Amino acid sequence: MSTIALKVNGRSHAVDVDPTTPLLYVLSDDLALRGPKFGCGLGQCGACTVIIGARAVRSCITAVGTLNGAEVTTLEGLGTPQAPHPIQRAFIDEQAAQCGFCLSGVILTAKAFLDGQPRASDAEIQRALSSVLCRCFAHTRMLRAIKRYARERRA
């Protein structure tokens, strides 16, 4: 066990864990966050995505011991139901989810990508989402919401 310092959604935490523990387990168990989800534990689906610095990171395969001092943003760190982040607003307005389990992967991957490349083409956006899964296949609405956010972001 060792003590790891993390800043999550703006709040500082010191967690005492086995440093091999994946970040996801710390977020959902020790910090009781609901945004990041366990989907595969293999970095293949995206459900566990968080943003560290400016990058979308798969927290299920990221050992917490490698992150001392890192700043982590989860889906609930972007906005609230009362004051959603613009990309969350776009998802709500487009009704872009069915079960909603995959949304951390979809929203945070798209946000991190567009923050880095605000002028990305539709094809580039699509490519950025090539390893994110939604098994309800709400794809059409999700892509609509992401493109809407991209447009609004540029405006």
Place this chain on the structure above:
Amino acid sequence: MSGTPSRRVFLKRSGALIVSFGSSALVERLALAQGPFGTRMSHVDPRQLDSWVAVNADGSVTARTGKCELGQGIYTAQLQLIAEELSVPLARVKLIECDTDVTPDQGTTSGSQSTPTNFNQRNLAQAAATAREHLIGLASQRLGLPASELEAVDGVVRSKADDAKRVGYGELVAGRRLNVPLSATARRKAPGEWTVLGKPVPRVDLAELATGQFEFVHNVRVPGMLHGRVVRPQEPGATVAAVDESSLRGLQGVVKVVVRRSFVGVVAEKPWQAVRAVGQLRVTWAKGAGLPPQDDFYNHLRRQPARDALLVDSRDVDDTLARAAQVVKATYVHPYQMHGSVGTSCAVADVSGDKATVWSATQSAYPTRSGIALLLGLPADNVRVVFVRGSGCYGINGADTVSYDAALLSHAVGRPVRVQLNRQDEMAWENYGSAYVIDQRVGLDGTGRITTWDYEAWSPTLGGRPGYDRPGNVVTGWTAGYEPLSVTPARATGSARSFNNGSNAAPSYVTGCTGGACGGAGTVRSERVLTHAVPSPFFTGPLRSPSRLQNTFAHECLMDEVAALVKADPIAYRLRHLKDQRLMEVLRAAAKAAGWEARPSPGPDSRRRAGVVRGRGCACVIYEGDNGHVAIVAEVEVNRTSGRIGAKRLIVAQDCGPISNPEGMRHQIEGGALQGLSRALGEEVTWDDRRVTSVDWQTYHSLPLGFDVPVVESVLIDRPGVEAAGAGETAITVVAAAVGNALFDATGVRIREVPFTPERIKAALSTRG
């Protein structure tokens, strides 16, 4: 809308009843197909209004339902129903879903049955209508006015003539029980009067979902909770020979190793400790019998002992085929596919003394309660199952089995335990949608009209939904010592007494004449539909559009083959053989929206031998024979060099009776169409000689968010005045067929096996040259 139960309702109700008392072949089939749907007696009496609806002192309404939200939008739709019938604002309705302590037993949320069950004249809709009538009656007494002069608006009953004479629901009931039975005569509002139901009300849960605040079952935390993980058998049929607990020596946080026959699990203080422990635990397995080779599996199925059923038999097909001007014969095959929920299954159980509470994403709260009671040796009344939403399931994913896991582990340690499966166990051990082999022969007369349709199919089956008394139907129950339902071989002794096309085994084009009545949607009189259920090496169970999708793939592709043979336009040719007006209407509507050009297939691009070629195809069906009419047109592009196929447009026309929420219906069409595309293009369970090899997202191929997503266009046909049908499984049923037909239209090559992988397409194109 009539109060007489439809054939479907009657059959499904009888199925639900018989399931608990017997095990005739019919029952087995129904239970295997979907599990029980109907509303049953429990300690919550479904005949009493108080079981469904409570009017609170503040005038808000709390409703209770046995049909739960799985991502399909039924939560919001049921809020709309209650708000509409009770005339209260949507925001003043609270809905409790599937909690065995308080909600009526409505069996399983599945089979596109929630709308037929709760949105027609029975159950939740009837309760809501009864409540409005009752409130008006109470107000009539209070205000001293005849009920006919009163109306219910916005949570208030008022005089139609004098707005000042009014009383609020809260004041009328003051939080008391209503103490009246459901009224068979309570009048539901006509669709023309609807102000909330039938409208595109947005999903009420989207904001919490999009901001990561929604509580899934995965987020349930109970004080004192421990974390369990399970060790599934190494391969199908394997049993535990020995478990060496000393292999965990030195690991931190391990609370207990739990072994019950071949059920093995570890409970630890923290989840990562449990994950590491099951990875390190040394378990010796006695091997299973091995698996039949996958490359010969479809032939293997034909050789198995079978339980036969004859849905319809005009007893003349061999004669009419012998006399036919032409006969078209073809075999279609479909692989096992999986639910593959994006989140692995999870449950939390708290078993303490002789009581248990389980938080579960099961579609079947009451049946799961009974299964857990059996596993733990407790009376069912001592077990409470509380539904908490999970990752979208599309049928029986791991939600039931993981609920059993959590209950067994909590029982063993006497503390609450949370269990989440790992990806490999989720995929290797779920109840797959069944594989199919379908032989068909179609006879034509000299004018090119179909005279005979002969269908014979083999599909493997093992286990299924556990229902109330078969925990062995899923892997945990089986490892704990319970037997799964398996095939008892039997010959068919004649055709069914009445035509029930619940599995869509019969094509839309036959008359379905049996027992003195004709229940089919078509005109072909010489007909035979024979099915063989055979043993499966893997657990099987309902996967969105179970059997219906596989059968429709075979029927609708063969129909296309026949149309091509006689050089007829595929839509016109279908219409020539149909008599069901609603089916014909959706087919015409899809063609019109697609801008369908009437011509035979294959199309002009099929003459090209290189580059990217385009084609279009159609398909249609009445889901389950009477539960939603749907037609689709698919436009595809095929790269002849790479063998890759992509859809450009999917146009779906659908008639499911009166629409509860058009946005919800569009959502289901879009998701169904694209999930159907993923299943048609890439999804296939694979195995080697001992075990399943498609155990993650690199080995089981789901179309990701970044694939070249086609445009999906929905044409909704709203039909007030008929029974409401389900809309969750209609669109997906027709996709593989339409894509296969479009592939033929583009290339002139017919592929009779899904998925349409690049390798398969390239091989087929090169064979044809």
